[in-house]
Amino acid sequence: MATRDRNWEPTLDTGGEAFDILGNARKAWIYTYLRHHPSTTIQAVVEALDIPERTVYDYVDELKAAGFLEQSNEGRPAKYEANEIHLELAEGDATRQITPELIEAIARRLRDDDIDVYIDRHGLDGLAVALAYTREYVDGGVTHQIMAREQNISAMEAGVILDALRPVVTA
DSSP states (O other), X not given: OOXXXXXXXXXXXXXXXXXXXXXXXXXXXXXXXXXXXXXXXXXXXXHHHTOOHXXXXXXXXXXXXXXXXXXXXXXXXXXXXXXOOXXXXXXXTEEEEEOHHHHHHHHGGGTOHHHHHHHHHHHHHHHHHHHHHHHHHHTTSOOHHHHHHHHTOOHHHHXXXXXXXXXXXXX
C-alpha cells in the first residue's frame, strides 16, 4: 500500500452528533473502553477511567444516540458495549475512514503527550495518516525515515508517533 499516494487534503468533518467523538477525547476513551470491555456498567467505566459519573452517563447517552453504543442487557445495572464503527467520509476524490482505531488514537491523546502534540501540530487528518503509516510500520512495509520523507516531518517526530500509535494497531 502506498500511503503517500492517498489524498488527505480536506480535513475530517468534526461537525454533527455522530462525529462529535472525533473532537472529544474523553468520549473517545469511553467508546474505546467499552469496545475492549463489552457488557460493562457505567460504574466500571467511572472507576477504570476516572471520569465523573455524570459525565460518563451524559457521554454514554450521546454515544448511544449516535449509534456507537448499545445497551447489552435489560436488567439493572445496565451494561453497554460498543458497536464497530466503519464510516467513510467522502469529499470529491478524497475519502476518510473513521474506524475504532482512529477513535482509540484520539482517546490516547489524554494520556500520551506525544499523540496530543502530534494532533496539535497536524490535526486529525495528520493523525489518520500517521495511523495508516503505523499499520504499515508494524507490518514491516515502511520505516520512520520513509514516513518522515513522505510527510515532510523530522525522522524523530515520525519515530515518536509511530511508537506512540503502535499499541493502537497491535491491540
